[in-house]
Amino acid sequence: MLLEDVVKEYEYYCLAKDFTEKTLINKRQELKQLLKFLDEKRAVHELESISFHDLKAYARYKQQSGLQPSSLVSMFKVIRAFFNWCVREEYLDENIAKKVDLPKQPKKVLKGFSTDEVDQMINSFSYKNYFEARNKAMIAMLSDCGLRAKELRELETKNVKETTILVNGKGNKERYMFISPALKKILIRYERIKKEYFKEKYFNENYYFLSYNGDLLSHVGLDKVIKEAGKRAGIEDKRVSPHSFRHFFAVQSILNGIDIFTLSKLLGHSDVSTTQRYLQSLEDFELIKKAMPSSPLMNLNKK
Known part of the structure; x- marks a missing residue:
């Protein structure tokens, strides 16, 4: 054949x-x-x-x-x-x-974003026009919901509710993400500015985040926004990409007490082993901080 x-x-x-x-x-x-x-x-x-x-x-x-x-x-x-x-x-x-035997890949510990860096990137954009407000809202949502780039770009307006987002993930698998009050505050202002900006212009009503011509935002377009956020916040020694925010979400979720199985569902992973790879990048000081509450001796002293 x-x-x-x-x-x-x-x-x-x-x-x-x-x-x-x-x-x-x-x-x-x-x-x-x-x-x-x-x-x-x-x-x-x-x-x-x-x-x-x-x-x-x-x-x-x-x-x-x-x-x-x-x-x-x-x-x-x-x-x-x-x-x-x-x-x-x-x-x-x-x-x-x-x-076929393949070379072993050296395991690199990724340097993830700190909470201060993410805060700086979100606040590097203002509400002075539609694009500034859109960029702020996109970075806030990536940080707070851990969406994939494609999931964010193709997020449908009808799926953004009062307290939840319905995400269409890989393989058309749907999942719900919670909208925190902090994120909701940003989205409310974004929606108001978006409505005013496109009042007399053409726009595709299906998508929540729109490009300059009122249609689906491209992957390159989103990447440019993320790179600009990193530049404005002065981040030079770390990878600044949409995926970096997904990684930030995963790490912060674990540090805040979410178990790996719940996190796996929130990220839309079909296998927990995929989620575990995110956690390999937890830096030593973060691991120590997380280990403190689970110290056997510390818990003995509470009895």
Whole structure:
């Protein structure tokens, strides 16, 4: 069976599964590069002809070309997913990609935002016009609700209620998030300014946060807002991205006493192990602060 034909069929399978555009592009690019390597370097064109050694050679080739361990692991996740599908479709008997040893990724402790830094970023925007108010509200919601970038951008107006937000997450899984009084105060002012700004302009009523032309805010547009917030707050030694606020939400939730299973549901994770990865970035002083109330001796003294 021609490898090119199988990859094409797999692409339609991914489309039917309603993967995000970003995921689809990533899968196409990775598999296209694999096919090119197998064609030019190994003279392999049939699915059944691919061996473990071909994939091992591809991993080595990508490493020698300067691909970082983390990127190599991400790339092979795509390849393994493709071969898993081939096994499910009974085109292959086993997933040979699983046999390829990959370099271990060094575990990095991420430097998360402090509460002061998040406060500075929220307050770096004012209420003097629609865009300032929108940016303030978006950063406040990311910090207080831990939404994914896509969830925030595609948040529907009808789903923002008095005290809750209905979030449409990955795989169209819905979950509710609580609107705290502090966040509600910001949203009320934002909604008032938004209504006034678009009073005589076109705007898409479906979406809660709108772009300059009154429509769905792009991923790049949101990223620019976040970068601007970091710049205004003078944050230079940390990654400033929409995901960083999701990480902040996770860490603060744990430090404030939420158990990991509840947090997993709030984040929209299907597996608790995904949530656990967020917690690997708790810095030592935060761990010590959290451990104090659970000290056995401290609790003995209370009796």
